[in-house]
Amino acid sequence: MNIWKKLHTVIAFITICVLMGNLSVFSQQFGNLTNISNNPQRIETEPTIVVDQNNHIHIAWTGFYYQAGAPDNVASDIFYTNNIGGSFAQPVKIAVPGDWYSREPTIAVDEAGHAHIAFRRSSDQINLLSEDDIYYVSNVAGDFNNPILVVDGIFGVLNSGDVSMPYQTRIHCDTQGKVHLTFHAFEYVNGSENYFDCLLYLTNLTGDWGKPVLITDGYFITEYNSCLDARGRVHVAYTDRDQINYIDHIYYTNNINGDFNVPVMVSFPEEEYAHSPDIAIDSQGVAHIVCRLPFAIDLPEICYINNASGVFQDWIAIADDGYIPAIAIDNNDFVHITYKTRPFSGGVLYYGNNIEGDFKFSTFDQTSGWWYVGSRYFALGDSATFHFAFYDWMGEVQNSDTDIFYLNGTWLQKRAAVNFSSRSLDFGTIPVDSSKVDSVMVVSTGNIALEVASITSTNSNFTALPTSFELAPSDSQFVYITFTPTQSQDYQGYIIFSHNAPSSPDSVFVQGIGSPTVGIAQDYTGNVPTAFRLYQNYPNPFNPTTTLRFDVPKGSQVSIRVYDVLGREVKTLVNRKYQPGSHAVAWDGRDRNGLPLPSGEYLVRLQAGEFVAVKKVLLLK
Structure with a gap:
């Protein structure tokens, strides 16, 4: 067996879920499909993506390659690139000395645009029970040198015993640049062979990396995701199996009050199994969760729920057939969801949002090829953009090796916008105690109503009517401005428009001259x-x-x-x-x-x- 066939076989064991579908360049309105890692010497998988405040894209992934002397002559490291320079840069390798294997990268960016990456370092490339560590590295100092060990493969954290084999790490950065990690691990009970699953939390909030804190433990936690709210607090959604009916449920917890609270079960019919939860928090602190119900009878396979009412209730149907859903919230608190159809059912990728009230989705067409997405393959950016990272499983898209691909798209934002027929008015010379009226046309150019809450003047010699109004999209309204000089002098001022468009407040400059009255006023x-x-x-x-x-x-x-x-x-x-x-x-x-x-x-x-x-x-x- 040659090295590339052997590598494909190795990765088949590592990757639990493989999606078979069709892959192609999306419609031009979604941009072009970009191969960001065309290296025939590597098989590349597990991409993770994030967008910084300047709308630059940061992507990290796992690369397997031939390494003489390594077990099976195969090694793996983490690779990183960004498009800060306008196009994606040559990938940078993030390596840890030794013969172990790096995988499962997760990436976040701080407000300065620095990338922070956490990844799993394994002693065995295919044994899920191998002794693993978690490493962390950032380019705050300019490069990714010297990844540091933050979670040892065997560490004591709970009274019941040691915890080993951390994996499924998620990384987040708060507004202060502090890093928050969550990860999945096994909890061994009092040194016995019995163990439970648990989720743990680690942060450098105090400056140094402390000891992991228990988020929750469970009987059989299979999948989870986490996120931060605007105040840097951690929210987690996960699946756990009850020990009576062996049904997987979705649970939610957070550390808003300091410690992680008792998890809340997100209700759904008892006969259903829940998988693949993802979570996002809006600006009001509402938790939004999307998940997969693979054996649902009364519900579609992809469902969405939130706790805006204070509790989770009433699942919203998203799709009858779906796989690996992801969720994100934009700056206006609209919900964006993406998912893929299940293996062997066409492999179509869907993206949608609830900007128009109900969720509406677009389908992305693809050509032949196996392809897969990582744990964080979907991100939102500024300027109404969304972004994907995924890999071509069988190398059938552009090359014979497995590569990482990037794709973006845009959505129609709901926002008010305004235009003015003129930004300045010159009334000329007017006799004192006389008046002259001029007007400015205000046009609603957005896709929601323009609400002008007030129109005021910085100079009382200029007055405007009306002082408030509302315009439907594409409608217009004249605002009449009257200049009444009371003395012989020059006058200047601004008419201030306060409204619900991003440009608020807008202003129109006004000026005029008051002339003295001699004999009969003209x-x-x-x-x-x-x-x-x-x-x-x-x-x-x-x-x-x-x-x-x-x-x-x-x-x-x-x-x-x-x-x-x-x-x-x-x-x-x-x-x-x-x-x-x-x-x-x-x-x-x-x-x-x-x-x-x-x-x-x-x-x-x-x-x-x-x-x-x-x-x-x-x-x-």
């Missing part, structure tokens, strides 16, 4: 009105704001009042003395108490001395 167009006049409002019909222009030929006391069709006054818009000129006033469709008026026809009445004019206006909502 209007701002340079013409002296020869008669009183009330113009038809614009726009008409309107919702919610309209503008009324009027001419004053001589200094006069002017009142403008709004009446309903029964002749009842609903609001006084102006009641003061105006200098000769053309003026304008805006009405926001509200009554004297500031309450919105219903749709309908209203009468606007202007009176200046003996002059009276009336216009009909239509408020249409």
